[in-house]
Amino acid sequence: MLDGLSVIRNKIGSSSAEEVVASYLDRIEKSDINAFTCVAEDAIDQAKKADSLNIEGPLAGVPIAIKDNISTRGLPTTCSSAILNGYVPPYDAHVIERLRKAGAVIIGKSNMDEFGMGTSTETSTYGPTLNPWDTERVAGGSSGGSAAAVAAGQVPVSLGSDTGGSVRCPAAFCGTVGLKPTYGAVSRYGLVSYANSLEQIGPLANRVEDIATLMDVIGTYDNRDSTCVNHDAGYTDALQDDVEGLKIGVPEEYFGEGIDDNVQKLVWDAIGKFEDMGAEYTKVSMPNTPYALAAYYIIAMSEASSNLARFDGTRYGTRSEGENWHMMASKTRQEKFGAEVKRRILIGTYALSAGYHDKYYLKALKVRTLVKQDFERAFEDVDVLMAPTMPTPAFKIGEKMDDPLSLYLSDVNTVPINLAGVPSISVPCGFSEGLPVGLQVIGKYFDEATILKAANAFEKNTDHHTKLAGEVV
């Protein structure tokens, strides 16, 4: 059974943060799942500092892995892309400032799909992260490194980012907990943008209560992100395990074609468990769900085509040589971006181009409004929605790499949440042929309290989270 924060805090208290961090560094060193893109050379110094300063608080001396698209001062931030090879940001992201203040030890940067573009961490320039439950399988993505590191006990907690499911997918595939907060709940300042209007930084951990603890640290107002909302959260305070009277909505469209039978069964079992605990469920319809995937990819790729324009070799990272600046920029982008990134930039550029803008981009925005309305309507009657996080358990490495469309389809149950901007958590709800399956609990805007409460109650009444990778057959 993997340790939660309370156990680690006790260990740090009885020995030292230095010792605890050293033992985690040792596990990272011995691992071959490729969860990290770099390990912080000053991790031990950070731990010593935490020891000497006697910082109180839930994260003092606790090692944490940070997805490699979150800016860390003095530590490379490459988005797992060759184009950012050697780039060390001169500033910390808001969430990193908050973590450092809370005494956390930034132990390293975790592997991801290049610029967050993928569902399997296979598009990383450093190669795929392997799933700790079956190393022939993907860890999910794009925050694959963050999830696998937690699942393999290399860190107790980590941060990922979720644009269309990038925290929840690897959490589900690796059997950990992962939260995509409400859009605006966590500052994006310092997160290298892929699709600004969709993405949020989110925590991953082995325990729901640890997710709440992390949210208390990172989910504070920041005036450097204009979309960040100043709201009173108190994530840990909201944590209970009483779901008596909780109204669950089960969206039919999330159990449609392509959803694995076993996954459906495990999710229904979980909903049954909630009934046992005093909750009640009704089926709800979210009719615009079938159009969400297409709208999502158009919006995400359009924004990405603009966001990734700054990577031209002029100011940071690596560059290719060319006889003039536009040849330099062109060759840099041609040679240093991976295939999936180039595909998305090209599609996004096309979708925004004169003559196609109305046909694709504007239409996608309209669908986005309809999807939002689906959620608003559903939440008039229910407190939370429950559905499978991913349509299947983790697939084999290489299985979908040559078929981007089928890969995009695996995001079918996660992307509507990002289009709407509501919060959603994935918690382990069982195993299918030895592979973890995730239950997705979706909440109202800024109502993380209710989904954390539901997830916590489920965790307290089940034992899926106690299983270790390799133990389940």
Add this chain to the structure above:
Amino acid sequence: MVYENPDGVMVGLEIHVQLNKLATKLLCGCSTDYHTSEPNTHVCPVCMGLPGCLPVLNKRAVEYAIRIGLALNCEIVEQTQFHRKNYYYPDLPKGFQTTQYDYPIVSDGRVVIEGEDGEHVVRIRRAHMEEDPGRLMHMGSIDRSKGTLIDYNRSGMALIEIVSEPDMRSPREARRFLDKLRNILEYLDVFDSTLEGSMRVDANISIGGGDRTEVKNISSHKGAERALLYEIMRQKNIKRRGEEVVMETRHFDEARGVTISMRTKEEEHDYRYFPEPDLVPMRVGSWVDGILETLPELPDARRSRFISDYRMVDTHAKALTSDIRVADFYEEVASQVDPAAAAVWVSDVLKGELNYRDLTIASFTVEDMVKIIELVVGGKITEKGAVEIIRNILDEGGCPMGIVKEKGLLKVEGDVVDQAVEEVLKENPEALEDYFAGKEKSLNFLVGQVMKKTRGRADARSVREMMLEEIDKNYR
């Protein structure tokens, strides 16, 4: 008189105004005071476009934009938002420019200028906010440069792009519009025109209803006038040959005074505009009334007030109000001496001397101007002496009384002049005879001789009177 516009000239202008009176840039907290700094010293992760950085809108910049909109008699939108304009250039660190597209903050205004045939209205189509890119510096000439350096100090400065309708009918009207616009903006205290890059102009021009060309990046008002004169000539020549003007973008070569083709319509960029996701739409409607209350007196209003309050002629009122610094200077002077005298001395004399030397009003103090006017009005020095003091202060420095003493400019006493008049008449009998013979001019010669003898310290008009008196008394 009605201006016929014989060539059917239509000029529209797009003016980029840098809001350099703001303390910080448009989207970050960097200081705007970069003009005398080393390159790349007024930058931060945000204006350098480092990965992960997010923009935060400068609220004061929005207020300034609204002030400008009100001063240009525009409509202010209820809700406004920013767009991304995507294109590649090394001076553009993010690979896109944050700008406004379909909801510019202000639109549909008007400015009255002095046109070819009296007052002329130039309509304002829109004015929107955007960020300034950085600056490229070529090592040597642009075609032989071994490398290009980039200075991002300017990157992220707040700009207002003001777009006029094609209402100007001559290069002169275009220049007057630009002057008027600069004048208004300085009254609003939103920008300082003396700083490099503070106002940059693109001009659209067509003649006789043909296709228009756009001349980009003109850096001065005089340059705009010259570029337009050249363009009209060029387009007329094309038509004279029976050809058609093609729609294209041209560059103005300031040194040679010609425009050069940059790209034709087919090569135009597709900027792929879309809403900036990092800046949320903003409701500005409620601000407008508050800003309206704080709007200062504008040039036209001040000009009318000068005429009514100080009873000056319109040409003086115009000259004094066409630069807010001169207007302020005048009013300070006028509060201490006779306003009518002050109008003449500041507008006719001081401004002339400043223009001749290419200096601004900041080169002269109110205190000195007041003293000089007091000396002239009090009859202590001659007008000529006063002009000499002004020139001396501008060229060599010093204070009025010091110069008066040093140069002996105090008017000479009456008996010295009497004596000089007597002497001159004795010494020049021929001139006197010429005068008696009807040659008026010879009297001027005699007055001149007196002035010479008194080294200019006598008042020419009274010398003339004394001369005639003396002639009547002793020579008739």
